[in-house]
Amino acid sequence: MIQARLPEPIGRVVATELKPATPHQFHFWTATETPIGIGAIVRVEETGKGKGEGGKVVFGVVTDGFAYSDLATPLHDVVGADGDPARAAESPTVRQEIRLWTAAVLRQEPEEPLQPVPLGGVFLASDADVARALRMETYLQGAAPTAIPVGLYAAAGLEAPVYLDADFLLGPEAAHLNISGVSGLATKTSAVEFLLGSIFQHFPAHKGRVAAVCFNVKGPDLCFLDQPGMLDEADQGRYARLGVVAQPFARVRYYAPFKADGVNLNTLRTHPDLTSNVEPLVWGLQEVLDFAEVLLNRDDIDAKADAFIDFLADRVLNREFDDGFGGSHRVQSFADLDALFRAIFDGLEMAGRSDMWRTHHIATVRKVRNRLSNISTRCKGLVADDGPSNDLPGGASRIGPSTWSMWRTLTRWGRISCSRASSPSCASIWSGATWESRRWWCSWTS
Amino acid sequence: MERWTDALVAAGAVPASRVPEESSGRADVTEIAGAEPVEDADLRVYPLSAPSIPPAVSFLDGIQRWKVTYYDGVVPIVRAYVAAAVRRRSGDRRLRAAGEGWEGTREFHAAPVAALRPGVRAALEASGVELVDVPLESGAPGQPGPALEAARRAVERARVALEQALGERYARSLGESEWLVVDGVLSESAILAGHPRALGVIKSHAAQYFEGDALRRALTLPALHRSSVFRPRGRARHEVYSWYLRLWPWEGNDLLFGLLRIEARAAAATVAAASATSAWLVRERAPVSTPDARWDRLLYPIHDVETYLRARAPRDFLPHRMPRVPRAAS
DSSP: OOOOOOOSOOEEEEOOSSSOOOSSEEEEEEOSSOSOOTTOEEEEEOOOOBTTBOOOEEEEEEEEEEEEESOSOHHHHHHHTTTOHHHHTTOSSOOOEEEEEEEEEEEEESOSSOOOOOSOEEEEOOHHHHHHHTTOHHHHSSSSOOEEEEEEEEETTEEEEEEEEHHHHSSTTOOOOOOOOOTTTTHHHHHHHHHHHHHHHHSOGGGOOOOEEEEEOSTTTTTTTTSOOOOOHHHHHHHHHHTOOOOOOSSEEEEEOBOTTSSSBOOSOOSGGGOTTEEEOBBOHHHHHHTHHHHSOTTTOOHHHHHHHHHIIIIIBTSEEEOSSSOEEEBOSHHHHHHHHHHHHHHHHHHTOOSEETTEEHHHHHHHHHHHHHHHHHTBTTBOSSSOOBOSTTOGGGTOHHHHHHHHHHHHHHHHHHHHOOOGGGGGSOOGGGGGGOOOEEEEEO | OOOHHHHHHHTTOOOOOOOOGGGGTOOOOOEEOOEEESSOSSOOEEEOOOOOOOSEEEEEEEEEEEEEEEEETTEEEEEEEEEEEEEEEOTTOOEEEOOTTSEEEEEEEEEOGGGSOHHHHHHHHTSSSEEEEOOOOTTSTTOHHHHHHHHHHHHHHHHHHHHHHHHHHHHHHOOTTEEEEEESOSTTOHHHHTOTTEEEEEOOOOEEOOOHHHHHHHHTOOTTEEEOOEEEOSSOOSOEEEEEEEOSOOTTSOTTTTEEEEEEESSHHHHHHHHHHHHHHHHTTOSOOTTSTTTTTOOHHHHHHHHHHHHHSOGGGSOOSSOOOOOTTO
């Protein structure tokens, strides 16, 4: 995959008093016809210092470009053309002109002492140069490389593979991956899908296995991950350049909530050929209580409500529970919970005690009842009042807090969207309040 | 009331503005060389015809640099550098070095060897740089001024010789439709003077070829006009034809402003093509070769060759901006 560096210089570093070379920036000229452009990565080689020793090597990225000719003043061009712009193009000779470029230093070798960039030859960066300029060689090489190909650095006519370090992309040391792109052109979604494919093929075995949970938040974007797409020759070449096999995801399971009718799945994936790996995603009271802190707004849950929810989860859920008024409950669903609440309110009223139940104030009990029952109302089809639940493989507890944060964000978006829009164009934002009309998906790929 | 300046113009005088170089102490000797009519018995003024620009043209020029590097007593020792190059222009209108072998340089010391002390002479001969003897004229032995003038002439001769040798070699290799434009005279070289597609472009007019009305017509040529073709006499070693050509209006500047003298092969075809060739050279006015002070007569391609050569010349021949400051505690 790594190509050898091209040997021909395409420019030369120059430095003047007004435009000096510094340890962080330098200027170089090229021929008028040059592949160099903004964003190109170049390599500067200091001329050897004799005794067969090579000099300093500097990598830089082009940040600006200048062009000018030997014209002393625009007036002289007017004079030469007799004041006629049309005649200016008729001169037998074209003026000498320059392409001058400014580049920011990415890396110097050796790194110490850090000195101004030498006035050496400038070369187009090869694959190996890009790897060194972006400091990728540490995880590209070695006994257990951890490089994940993420794309091609395309500039100056070259397409150099770029890799991320799996140690910092996935796992306990990992940071977030941010992707920016033009909206509405499938740029970001395509990038994510490619990255997932690359991760599944290149994730180092010694680091374990990877699965991905994808929330489809608009249209059919992620509904057909197991189906082949159209790739032209250029795209296939890029896949090959990165060593990634261009193929659909092999093992995908789709989870879709029910429609409001509680019978049909709310999905675009209804073709008989595509339903074999689709199953309902249904959450019950257990799942909601497990993650009440992310499903409920912090403004709704004060310390007292939080304590009461913990009490329900620890002492009531899936247990034989005596309500204190002679009734016994085994709460497994929202319906069971509501029956318990009704028994409590009735019992308190019958006993003539109206303010406290098992150290919890009746207002707190009513508030929690309101918030919990509201979830099943808002998320009708996803959160079931009764009946069995069906969660992602391994249960929601394996997804991790960051995914739940995303879930919570989505629910918040849903509220906003719900309150202000009924326009079909808003379908690009998932709305929890319009479950019945939205195609919401959760894809599990591995 | 009419101003006297208006009266002067009304009487036929033409306004001018020129500070002669002589005013700063330099004196050029004007030589009356003489000429034989070729195209017309009396020198006439011709308008130009449609230009005929060759598809490929090469331009030859040279530079010289020299400076006094040592004094042996009061005898100056000069270090000199001369260079010449050919730059070629073809379809894309860009000038490029003509290639390997079409550029020459020479570096040497110039001094009156007989006036040097033996040790100094031996050191110069052992320097690895050629030593050119510049004999002093018998009238001024030991004077530094004449020695410097002799050195200047030696450097100039070296530059002309380098240009000539390069031009002759290049002219032999010219393609069927290619032209060679030389900065300076052709008449010093038999090969260049006889080449059908070589032109000499002369910017300086120290030698004059006419007197009286013919001289007036030659030096007051209107812009974009040429004179009749004539055969220059005087120092010309080899037969060439020549004519004057005005690139820019001289009124308001100087008689010689924008005035070129062209040299070409002494042949009937040269006369027939003089107007078209002149029109081509007029097209070479653009781009203007500013900021060079001689831009009115300096064709841009020639300016380009000079720029090329200057850029490649050793930097230690550049004059200092100010006299060197004495060393501290010296």
